[in-house]
Amino acid sequence: MFDHLSLQCDDLDASRRFYEQTLGPLGIAVTLDFGDVLGLAGRDGVPKFWLGRQTTGGVQREIHVAFTAPDRATVGTVHRAAVELGAEVLHEPKEWPEYHPGYYAVFLRDPDGNNVEVVSHS
Template sequence: MFDHVKFGVSDFAASKNFYLKALAPLGVTAGAEGEPSYGIELVIKGQITSLCLFETAEKPAHLHLAFMAQNRQQVDAFYREALEAGAKDNGPPGLRPKYHAHYYAAFVIDPDGHNIEAVCHAPQA
């Protein structure tokens, strides 16, 4: 559905570090980058969609961003890396059967207070 999503962050260096580290287990790497006011494009090699961050003085509204994981091990790795990068726990890896029987996710709060999730919809292999 989306080509890219771009949103402002209060501390570009901290957010860039957080997202690159937390999303690395999902295959996300740095793409095009400019000055902090332009930002950085975060991509998965071979895909055309991207997440773009840029520094702003505006207080952005809190977002809930859910990233697709291919397996539960990626969800676990996302959670570990996100916490190491300074995120706050908002729900450890585990099944969320209230959504559906195989909904395996982890939630963290990023440096700007956004609720960031990694989710795998596949049954355990």
């Protein structure tokens, strides 16, 4: 659906720790590090999710971003990784039948206040 997505972060180091630890179970990791900008890639190695230092000023508005997990067990692994970091859990892993049968997701808050979802559709 999208080619890439970039978020500006107030604390790039904290955001890097959050995303590397919580998305590691999905095979997502930092593959490019330009100092003030980080490129994260999945198993294909192509950076599609970018983090950068806040540069435009002003108040950041909450963004919602969802990452696909291959199964419910991986959603649970992501949840545990986020809890280890002390991240805020918005919604514990559960099925959301109002979206569709089999929609199983956890919702987390990243260091910049964004709503990060990890979902399995099986």
